[in-house]
Amino acid sequence: MNILLNGDQKKVAAATVSQLVLELGLEKRMLAVERNLEVVPKSEYEQTKLIEGDRIEVVHMIGGG
Amino acid sequence: MTDVLKVGTYEFKSRLIVGSGKYKDFQTTKDATEASEAEMITVAVRRVNITDPGKENLLDYIDPKKYTVLPNTAGCFNAEDAVRTLRLAREAGGWDLVKLEVLGDTETLYPNVVETIKAAETLVADGFQVMVYTNDDPIVARTLEEIGCVAVMPLGNPIGSGRGLANPFNIRVIKERANVPIVVDAGIGTASDAAKALELGADAALINTAIAEAKDECMMARAMRDAVRAGRLAHLAGRMPKRAFASASSPTDGYFWD
Numbered sequence: 464m465n466i467l468l469n470g471d472q473k474k475v476a477a478a479t480v481s482q483l484v485l486e487l488g489l490e491k492r493m494l495a496v497e498r499n500l501e502v503v504p505k506s507e508y509e510q511t512k513l514i515e516g517d518r519i520e521v522v523h524m525i526g527g528g
Numbered sequence: 529m530t531d532v533l534k535v536g537t538y539e540f541k542s543r544l545i546v547g548s549g550k551y552k553d554f555q556t557t558k559d560a561t562e563a564s565e566a567e568m569i570t571v572a573v574r575r576v577n578i579t580d581p582g583k584e585n586l587l588d589y590i591d592p593k594k595y596t597v598l599p600n601t602a603g604c605f606n607a608e609d610a611v612r613t614l615r616l617a618r619e620a621g622g623w624d625l626v627k628l629e630v631l632g633d634t635e636t637l638y639p640n641v642v643e644t645i646k647a648a649e650t651l652v653a654d655g656f657q658v659m660v661y662t663n664d665d666p667i668v669a670r671t672l673e674e675i676g677c678v679a680v681m682p683l684g685n686p687i688g689s690g691r692g693l694a695n696p697f698n699i700r701v702i703k704e705r706a707n708v709p710i711v712v713d714a715g716i717g718t719a720s721d722a723a724k725a726l727e728l729g730a731d732a733a734l735i736n737t738a739i740a741e742a743k744d745e746c747m748m749a750r751a752m753r754d755a756v757r758a759g760r761l762a763h764l765a766g767r768m769p770k771r772a773f774a775s776a777s778s779p780t781d782g783y784f785w786d
Contacts, residue, residue: 469575488581495620502615527572527602528547528736
């Protein structure tokens with residue numbers, strides 16, 4: 464399905480947030496996922512289904528002051 | 529001497545808080561942070577580069593078990609984005625102690641106080657321990673404390689300007705009326721600025737650019753470490769009064785000449 468991933472259209476095979484994180488190779492990273500402006504808790508990755516057109520943000524920590 | 533900095537439910541021995549931005553590489557970030565002996569380090573929240581998931585990350589170098597990581601809202605120009613950012617940071621790392629900054633424009637990077645207050649209210653209600661960046665305005669500082677922020681962080685001068693303390697009197701007034709720690713955040717350019725902030729009574733200093741843009745980052749980190757300590761000690765020791773005229777250091781009696 465097509466989702467808006469970090470601002471870009473992307474075709475993904477994943478059906479859930481946990482599958483998406485695996486598909487992106489980010490499972491070992493300290494990150495957070497937002498789906499349609501709502502934070503997805505890690506405990507809900509597996510049951511959170513992706514829907515066509517979802518707006519997903521995957522963020523992490525970088526250097527900043 | 530035990531001189532503990534209490535911020536919300538957290539306690540620190542160091543009164544230097546460092547940023548992690550603007551460094552040339554992660555190794556330098558790590559080395560300078562270690563040299564500073566800071567216990568708190570700010571980080572920013574940004575999109576992961578999806579196309580390069582294996583790329584090194586700041587937290588590969590800055591161990592969140594060793595440091596209290598302070599997620600910031602740098603780059604946010606309204607309350608909504610700031611709240612979103614910190615909710616994501618809390619989910620990513622479990623951090624509840626955060627640095628709120630809502631900026632007004634890209635040229636001055638001065639705080640947007642109205643949006644800062646809105647964001648602070650939401651975040652405090654949501655259980656965050658908020659350290660808040662703001663103007664050197666004693667009225668706003670008090671308002672932010674009343675909202676429930678655990679530390680108020682007035683600027684010394686604009687972010688990244690390195691111009692020192694523009695209004696030391698305001699820093700002192702803010703401190704004298706505060707019941708939460710006051711952290712001078714932004715504007716510190718060199719060690720004497722940091723010492724001055726602590727001498728005035730600020731509880732801590734938050735420094736990024738002055739270390740990251742020094743020719744020798746680790747040496748400047750040590751300079752800041754020592755300056756913060758010196759300023760704190762001078763503050764606790766209680767400085768002598770300033771006088772208009774001289775006051776002889778040697779006794780003025782027992783002269784053996786006429």
